[in-house]
Amino acid sequence: MRSTFLPFSKPSISEAEIEAVAEVMRSGWITTGSKALAFEQAFANYCGAQGAVALSSATAGMHLLLTALGIGPGDEVITPSLTWISTVNLIRLLGATPIFADVERDTLMVSSETVAPLISEQTKAIIPVHFAGAPVELDALRQLAAASQISLIGDAAHAAGTEYRGERIGHRGTTIFSFHPIKNLTCGEGGMFCSDDAEMLEHIRRLKFHGLGVDAFDRTMQGRSPQAEVLEPGFKYNLTDMAAVLGLGQLSRLDGFIEKRTQLAERYNKLLVEVDEILPLITPTYPMRHAWHLYVVRVDSKHEGMDRDRFMAALKEKNIGTGIHFKAAHLQRYYRETMPQPQGTLKNTEWNSARLCSLPLFPDMELSDVDEVVAAIKEVLA
Ligand SMILES: *Cc1c(COP(=O)(O)O)cnc(C)c1O
Numbered sequence: 001m002r003s004t005f006l007p008f009s010k011p012s013i014s015e016a017e018i019e020a021v022a023e024v025m026r027s028g029w030i031t032t033g034s035k036a037l038a039f040e041q042a043f044a045n046y047c048g049a050q051g052a053v054a055l056s057s058a059t060a061g062m063h064l065l066l067t068a069l070g071i072g073p074g075d076e077v078i079t080p081s082l083t084w085i086s087t088v089n090l091i092r093l094l095g096a097t098p099i100f101a102d103v104e105r106d107t108l109m110v111s112s113e114t115v116a117p118l119i120s121e122q123t124k125a126i127i128p129v130h131f132a133g134a135p136v137e138l139d140a141l142r143q144l145a146a147a148s149q150i151s152l153i154g155d156a157a158h159a160a161g162t163e164y165r166g167e168r169i170g171h172r173g174t175t176i177f178s179f180h181p182i183k184n185l186t187c188g189e190g191g192m193f194c195s196d197d198a199e200m201l202e203h204i205r206r207l208k209f210h211g212l213g214v215d216a217f218d219r220t221m222q223g224r225s226p227q228a229e230v231l232e233p234g235f236k237y238n239l240t241d242m243a244a245v246l247g248l249g250q251l252s253r254l255d256g257f258i259e260k261r262t263q264l265a266e267r268y269n270k271l272l273v274e275v276d277e278i279l280p281l282i283t284p285t286y287p288m289r290h291a292w293h294l295y296v297v298r299v300d301s302k303h304e305g306m307d308r309d310r311f312m313a314a315l316k317e318k319n320i321g322t323g324i325h326f327k328a329a330h331l332q333r334y335y336r337e338t339m340p341q342p343q344g345t346l347k348n349t350e351w352n353s354a355r356l357c358s359l360p361l362f363p364d365m366e367l368s369d370v371d372e373v374v375a376a377i378k379e380v381l382a
Pocket residue numbers: 056057058059060083084086087129155157158177178179180190191
């Protein structure tokens with residue numbers, strides 16, 4: 001058994017990044033400023049996006065975008081139930097109705113086939129998730145959204161560095177990234193809004209800082225007027241320079257992180273073929289680069305009493321951490337009680353929600369750690 005605990009995720013922070021954060025702290029300007037601006041430009045450049053707005057989280061980005069789109073009571077937004085709860089909460093908090101699309105059983109992603117029948121007169125947006133670092137099949141969803149004149153919002157919290165048919169996620173359309181500590185690139189907490197719609201970028205920039213046309217940095221450093229006026233009520237979702245400078249360092253290492261994650265994932269793929277009660281996800285066959293944010297398996301044991309939760313507890317006893325991404329939103333207590341879903345409509349979502357489990361995967365892991373995880377899995381299931 002391992003003598004030290006192996007978490008399922010751990011950020012990789014370099015000494016140079018720590019020093020860069022310390023430098024910002026000594027500089028006299030620690031909130032949104034030149035580093036946030038540089039991070040926005042570097043990230044937009046990396047994705048090939050027309051522009052980017054740095055934010056305090058992806059959840060903040062989703063709140064701003066749904067607000068900018070005017071989504072509210074009477075509107076419907078189509079999203080998988082198998083997503084992080086923040087999306088569903090926001091739709092609900094704005095008074096709109098989340099409409100859950102089922103996912104494909106082995107990719108955990110929605111498709112145009114699962115989304116199309118849910119589109120109604122009330123539908124305002126579709127929010128697919130690029131799950132675990134694989135890209136969703138965007139072309140068909142883009143056509144569907146365009147034909148119905150509804151917004152397509154890419155939830156790319158798992159997909160910094162993911163590529164779809166030769167284009168980087170974030171390059172086209174409207175996309176939101178997360179830099180929470182478990183994500184492929186972190187700045188403690190943070191997010192990035194990318195869009196090819198210049199007007200929308202301007203709107204998000206304004207909404208993220210009280211609805212002012214300018215922020216404190218613009219006023220102090222760029223000589224813009226301290227008399228700037230509120231153009232509409234906004235929020236307070238800006239990213240600090242302390243966080244942004246960490247993001248800049250991480251972005252320069254992102255491709256290296258993905259390379260390492262890919263090696264680790266390929267080793268899991270190879271070793272887990274021998275374990276028939278463990279079902280890894282299947283990667284899409286269209287051209288792509290997988291960013292391997294998560295290594296998700298489904299625990300489908302035939303043994304009496306061995307289920308996903310028991311499996312996770314048994315691995316923990318062997319000093320191996322795991323995670324759940326995600327428990328289906330419609331199975332959370334609040335949503336069960338306030339908007340119960342008709343039986344049998346979200347079959348693949350429910351099947352996976354009971355079985356899925358994320359195994360350890362992070363850049364500072366070694367291939368020998370993967371071997372130990374798989375050995376422990378075999379013992380647990382024996
Ligand atoms: C992490 C995550 C989010 C939220 O990101 P935050 O930066 O924590 O707000 C949204 N969607 C998905 C799929 C996520 O995994």
